[in-house]
Amino acid sequence: MTAAPIEAGTVYLVGAGPGDPELLTLRAARLLGAAELVVHDALVSPEILDMAHADAELVDVGKRHGGRHTCQDRINRMLADAASEGRVVVRLKGGDPLVFGRGGEEALFLRARGVRFELVPGITTALGVSAYAGMPLTHRGLSSCVTLVTGHEFPDGGSAVDWEALARTGGTLVVYMAMGRLAKIAERLIRAGRAPGTPAAVVESATRHEQRVKCGTLATVGVEARGSSAPGVLLVGEVARLRDELAWFEGGRREAWERGSGPGQFADATG
């Protein structure tokens, strides 16, 4: 494989995936190892940050540093300034930078300032949830499309999203940042015409050791997940039923992690 170049004076807007460090892309891992400055969100896990070069400067720009707007403006300037000094800059975001990640806004700022950038996709949370919780996003006979939306799009008024339409697509719906308003979202979907008995699941800390999945229906899922505080998503659709058969992560790798089971013939061939 010929690796694409890594260039000085460039900002790489990189998706870090849903949590499991092995779900970084090869490109993301190489960039992380080459970056002189890594500007990351609070949600990026320590095991991933450990992949940065020992001499790299790491800056956590998680929300605790201030209000949303001020913070974003400060991040934009930090990225542009560092690249203008000729540094290799990685802007590391949970999931994918262009799915609820504001990567587009940062890229537009850089372009306006004449700073080179590259967009590196990441495994967005819905894909991590789907694989590690055993619930295909699409499945013949059960779901022919999938919609990703955020719980932040659920104010009492003024949402740009048409929830009636979302309830009626006939496919899987994944609601990011759903915690804290699960019951309301479920109720809204039922009111919009989705059957109360539709299978639904809440997945917290997806793809991490501590992943937790709570299953129910649209009518019960708000109650199932009451009291949860970890970052979580809501998955709604018939595919959630498949988890009964497809939940390999809890029964498989977790157990294997503990017993350290034997690899196949070539398992050590590639680091």
Added chain:
Amino acid sequence: MTAAPIEAGTVYLVGAGPGDPELLTLRAARLLGAAELVVHDALVSPEILDMAHADAELVDVGKRHGGRHTCQDRINRMLADAASEGRVVVRLKGGDPLVFGRGGEEALFLRARGVRFELVPGITTALGVSAYAGMPLTHRGLSSCVTLVTGHEFPDGGSAVDWEALARTGGTLVVYMAMGRLAKIAERLIRAGRAPGTPAAVVESATRHEQRVKCGTLATVGVEARGSSAPGVLLVGEVARLRDELAWFEGGRREAWERGSGPGQFADATG
């Protein structure tokens, strides 16, 4: 980073991403290097298959080998039999195995046969298109949700998808496997209420050197892409307009590939 184990007698259902080999996950690359048998789709690129162990057996189960149903049944049995013999098996699919990838069906078959499996997510095509064509799937003020669907869901009757609802979500729509029926899909969305002037783009061979992007509106996109034969997706939504400013791939990396430009300070630190 502690890598998860790779176990004999297990089938790994792995997403190979949209094309660029550097968009494989670390987990996928390790599994590919460790597999004794790799069963792959026709769309997986040769550079990715080159990452398999030199002694691994590679089987191409692309569509040309026969009808869809027979083929799937044969694939299922091949996977189960090889794992039952104690081999490390990788089932490699373009994109993500659980987004229009039939990974769920294969996993259900394996579960029914008592064969261990693991689901490894991949960068689904929509994410590759979005990053490499410079069109964020969500963007503040332009799109607050994104729906993925296939062009195969567009028969003259009997679709499980509610196209009226899809036209009305207010977000970005990405239609996989859209080539050959672009004009019909666009027309259907307009009839369902999406404005004819909505920006739209057709992206062929996303994330590969030969990537091609054709922009227009819902009303013109069928004409723009007439005569194309490469695998392609249709992206519909206001975010397609951002490409004018965010198209880094054509202006950036392609050019850099040709001139072999200089890396930053740590660029060679990690292979």
